[in-house]
Amino acid sequence: MLHAHDVAAVRAAEELAARDVGWDALMQQAADALAEVLLAELPSGRTPVFLVGPGNNGGDALFAAARVRERGFPANVCLLDPEHAHEAGLAAARAAGVGEVDEPHGHTVVVDGILGIGARAGLSGRAAGWAAWQAETRPYTVAVDVPSGIGVDDGTTPGPHLVADRTVTFGTSKPGLLVGPAADAAGTVTLAPIGLGPYLGEPVVEALTTADAGVLAPAVPHGDAHKYTRGVVGVRAGSTQFPGAAHLVVAGAQSGPAGYVRFVGDDAVAQQVVLRAPEVVPAAGRVQAWVVGPGGGDDAGTHLSAALADDVPVVVDATALQHLPDHLRADVVLTPHAGELATLLDVDRAEVESDPWTHARTASGRWGATVLLKGRRTIVVAPTGPTRVNLSGTAWLGTAGSGDVLSGLLGSLLASGLPPRDAASVGAFLHGAAAVRANPGGPVTATAVAAAIPAVLADFLAGRLTGERDW
Numbered sequence: 161m162l163h164a165h166d167v168a169a170v171r172a173a174e175e176l177a178a179r180d181v182g183w184d185a186l187m188q189q190a191a192d193a194l195a196e197v198l199l200a201e202l203p204s205g206r207t208p209v210f211l212v213g214p215g216n217n218g219g220d221a222l223f224a225a226a227r228v229r230e231r232g233f234p235a236n237v238c239l240l241d242p243e244h245a246h247e248a249g250l251a252a253a254r255a256a257g258v259g260e261v262d263e264p265h266g267h268t269v270v271v272d273g274i275l276g277i278g279a280r281a282g283l284s285g286r287a288a289g290w291a292a293w294q295a296e297t298r299p300y301t302v303a304v305d306v307p308s309g310i311g312v313d314d315g316t317t318p319g320p321h322l323v324a325d326r327t328v329t330f331g332t333s334k335p336g337l338l339v340g341p342a343a344d345a346a347g348t349v350t351l352a353p354i355g356l357g358p359y360l361g362e363p364v365v366e367a368l369t370t371a372d373a374g375v376l377a378p379a380v381p382h383g384d385a386h387k388y389t390r391g392v393v394g395v396r397a398g399s400t401q402f403p404g405a406a407h408l409v410v411a412g413a414q415s416g417p418a419g420y421v422r423f424v425g426d427d428a429v430a431q432q433v434v435l436r437a438p439e440v441v442p443a444a445g446r447v448q449a450w451v452v453g454p455g456g457g458d459d460a461g462t463h464l465s466a467a468l469a470d471d472v473p474v475v476v477d478a479t480a481l482q483h484l485p486d487h488l489r490a491d492v493v494l495t496p497h498a499g500e501l502a503t504l505l506d507v508d509r510a511e512v513e514s515d516p517w518t519h520a521r522t523a524s525g526r527w528g529a530t531v532l533l534k535g536r537r538t539i540v541v542a543p544t545g546p547t548r549v550n551l552s553g554t555a556w557l558g559t560a561g562s563g564d565v566l567s568g569l570l571g572s573l574l575a576s577g578l579p580p581r582d583a584a585s586v587g588a589f590l591h592g593a594a595a596v597r598a599n600p601g602g603p604v605t606a607t608a609v610a611a612a613i614p615a616v617l618a619d620f621l622a623g624r625l626t627g628e629r630d631w
């Protein structure tokens with residue numbers, strides 16, 4: 161599991177760590193780790209320019225520039241404010257023979273040490289000018305701790321900021337490196353441990369990795385399992401207008417760990433579902449989880465009420481999102497995309513896209529439900545506990561019907577006994593990985609994504625899942 165902590169938690173941990181080892185040792189560890197990545201990563205034959213701000217982030221950059229120079233490679237520094245630069249760091253850089261330039265222009269490799277976790281989001285003045293230059297010329301950029309100018313704690317980018325190809329972050333990840341538009345500005349994130357681990361509390365954001373199959377353990381059938389102990393998932397989806405959604409939700413439900421799929425809906429649609437998937441039972445009955453809404457018709461509200469009355473976990477998607485009662489339970493999983501969440505919260509879609517985490521939390525708080533906000537980095541917010549962000553997948557997954565497959569898979573995971581946060585986050589993870597598996601580097605259909613899920617799930621359980629994202 162990847163973990164991210166907010167600025168206050170990092171500051172508190174640094175304070176405690178510094179009591180044990182001293183501030184200087186912490187910074188030296190950070191600079192060492194940064195220099196190692198730079199020496200391994202930086203394109204050879206080009207001189208990097210280290211952009212240096214007034215605080216400790218600039219200090220890290222200065223010490224790292226010194227290390228790079230000491231190892232025989234060229235390095236220039238460019239000070240944002242020559243009156244305010246980390247003194248010991250500047251002395252080290254000068255002693256190592258690092259060059260000094262007044263402006264970064266002309267460099268094609270940048271190390272961004274302007275601001276770190278001490279920054280307010282949005283750069284101004286000279287730093288904003290550097291951000292504009294960087295956006296225009298796109299030098300290869302490594303950010304120190306965080307790209308300068310992002311909203312470190314919320315993942316927003318309300319003003320000028322740098323955009324990195326790689327970010328070397330210290331001690332723990334930060335929310336802004338995982339969620340929202342800021343995460344896109346971070347590029348590939350490398351975690352450099354600097355010994356904060358023992359001093360950090362519970363993370364605010366987590367992300368599943370290929371090593372987290374333990375989350376699926378409660379859903380794995382053992383020797384004496386049968387179809388009912390594996391869980392029954394009930395599907396209330398599709399309509400005469402959108403019969404395909406019924407097939408796709410069923411395909412998603414059948415791809416997961418549950419042992420039985422029921423379908424409740426329009427008779428003609430139910431007949432088609434059974435023709436295509438003969439394992440499905442087209443009748444109401446006891447279920448351990450419901451999926452309601454994809455391709456739903458005028459009766460989506462009635463289906464939602466019926467599902468909620470059953471007192472089992474419910475996945476609420478698409479049309480059913482228009483019929484929410486005032487209060488829901490934590491085992492109800494709402495699965496809007498940004499447009500649907502905007503409608504639910506009566507805001508513009510662009511507002512949700514610029515600050516997805518806040519809006520997902522708002523919805524979770526308002527309804528008391530678990531919210532899975534779909535997108536490039538799908539976000540799962542439960543009423544309590546850390547947010548989970550999904551780092552698997554491919555932009556090719558943005559294809560009609562793939563959300564229907566996801567809702568079916570989530571229903572299966574819930575029916576098999578996973579708690580809502582785990583079901584939602586592992587469902588998004590497997591769904592994204594299946595899209596890559598279905599056709600690496602190219603287009604996929606929702607049907608192909610569903611078909612790829614069982615093998616991806618098996619590989620995940622066996623600890624041999626690779627290539628789970630294409631970015």
Ligand SMILES: NC(=O)C1=CN([C@@H]2O[C@H](COP(=O)(O)OP(=O)(O)OC[C@H]3O[C@@H](n4cnc5c(N)ncnc54)[C@H](O)[C@@H]3O)[C@@H](O)[C@H]2O)[C@@H](O)CC1
Nearest residue numbers: 186187190215216217218275276277278279280282283305
């Ligand atoms: N505290 C420590 O011992 C460690 C800190 N480390 C580094 O220190 C960084 C944090 O250092 P600081 O607390 O000095 O903070 P920063 O280096 O982020 O800089 C804060 C300074 O920038 C100014 N500032 C804030 N927002 C601004 C904006 N939008 N535009 C212009 N100026 C702005 C502030 O007034 C303040 O003077 C971390 O991100 C990390 O890189 C690492 O060396 C690891 C150890």
Ligand SMILES: Nc1ncnc2c1ncn2[C@@H]1O[C@H](COP(=O)(O)OP(=O)(O)O)[C@@H](O)[C@H]1O
Nearest residue numbers: 497534535536554555557558560561562563564
């Ligand atoms: N750019 C993207 N990168 C990765 N995944 C994406 C991207 N765009 C959409 N997705 C994923 O594709 C799925 C689309 O779901 P949804 O919008 O509900 O589609 P539909 O309603 O057609 O089924 C979601 O799982 C979402 O996270």
